[in-house]
Amino acid sequence: MSEKQNSFIQVEHLQQYFPAGGFGKNKKYIQAVDDVSFTIGRGETLGLVGESGCGKTTTGRTLLRLYEPTGGRFVYDNEVIFDVEKKQFVDMLPYRKRMQIVFQDPYASLDPRMTVGDIVGEAIDVHKMAANKQERYDIIIEMLRRVGLNSEHANRYPHEFSGGQRQRVGIARALAVRPEFIVCDEPISALDVSIQAQVINMFEDLQEEMGLTYLFIAHDLSAVKHISNRIGVMYLGRMVELADSYELITRPLHPYTKSLISAIPIADPKIAKESKRIALQGDVPSPLNPPSGCRFRTRCPYADERCAHEAPVWREVDRGHFSACHHIDRLE
Structure with missing residues (x-):
């Protein structure tokens, strides 16, 4: 069987363009997501990383139809x-x-x-998951306990909680209908660093307990690598690399991925001193008018004339390791 036949989640050539003014032939679009494809196995976590504005969040929300897709296909189970x-x-x-x-x-x-109880209970009501008030209450308390809160918190309001506790409430709300697949849209980026590790550990525990499948979106590669089985890297609306987490970190096959990895903080000062930070030049181009050819070429140290005129093909370089770059041989 192919990877797609075995996959719980199949995303094919996903496209999300947002209107940005103009009329008729002059109508302009923000190319937020453009031709993105990936799969996720049942019980797996796929991390999705990239700079702000690269299309990560739009990808997740489009899959759930919070935005109606412009193009592509999504197969779920x-x-x-x-x-x-x-x-x-x-x-x-x-x-x-x-x-x-x-x-x-x-x-x-x-x-x-x-109240927190009503926030968690709202989806229970919408989907008629409780036969009576007592059953509804029991589900709410169970979900709060799963995320490290308790029954006393059910009658409080969001402003009475810390940022980490509020995010736990948001997670409990998502769990209340006992889903199979959760899009985690940068769930730790607004939290203190000291709390981030706790929340990531909780996500891992919940996945094991409830058999969850995650699309884990973040801009911090150092956080994503700990929770993800595989990692996809996006740049300016397109996927540029996808591989097993360890494979991607130790053997990146796209210059953008290499720059992201070089920015991961290293605790050991001796190793940190020897490591070389790859600083990208310039700013991310506008998705309203992306560069021709390879979208990363305006910031890439390997770019040449071919990159300006020919978009690199998304291909499987090694088993399970995909990349879109004309200069993979120079990166290996």
Whole structure:
């Protein structure tokens, strides 16, 4: 069987363009996600990394149809959620129980007028998962306990909690409908460094206990490498590399990935002194008007004329290791 046939999640040529003014032939679009493909196995964590604005969050939200896709196909557990070319779209309500999201900002994603109990219980009500008030209450308390909170927290409001506790509430809300797949949209970026490790460990424990599958989105590669089975790297709306976590960290086959890895802090001062930081020149181009050919070429130390005129092909360099670069032979 092929990788796709074995996969729980199949994303093929995903595209998300947002209108940005103009009319007719002059209409402009922000190319937030452009031709992104990947798979995720059941019970696996795929990390998705890249600079701010590269399309990571848009990818996750488009899969859940929080944004309607511009193009591409998404197959979930052998069921087609959408196929834009065939104009095939399912009713998402039944799938909201199976697919959930944990948002980045715990300060903005929780309704300040609702108690924590009602925040967690809202999805239980929508999907009619409790036969009575007692069962509803039991589910709420169970989910709070799973994320390290307790029954006393159910009657409090979000402003009474720290950032880390609020994110735990957001995670409990996602777990309340017992999903199979969770998009973790930069769930630790708004938290103190001291809390981040606790939350990552909790995600790992929950995955083992509940058999969860994650798309874990972050801009910090050092955090993602600990929780992910595989890591995909995005740049300016496109996937540039995808591999097993250890393989990607130890043998990057794209210059952008190499620069991200060089920025990971090293605790040992001797090793840190010997390591070479790869500083990228210039700024990320606008997704409204991306560069021709390779989108990374304006910041790449290996770029040549070919890179300016020919977009690199996304290909499997080694088993499970994909990259899109004309100069892979110079990187190995």
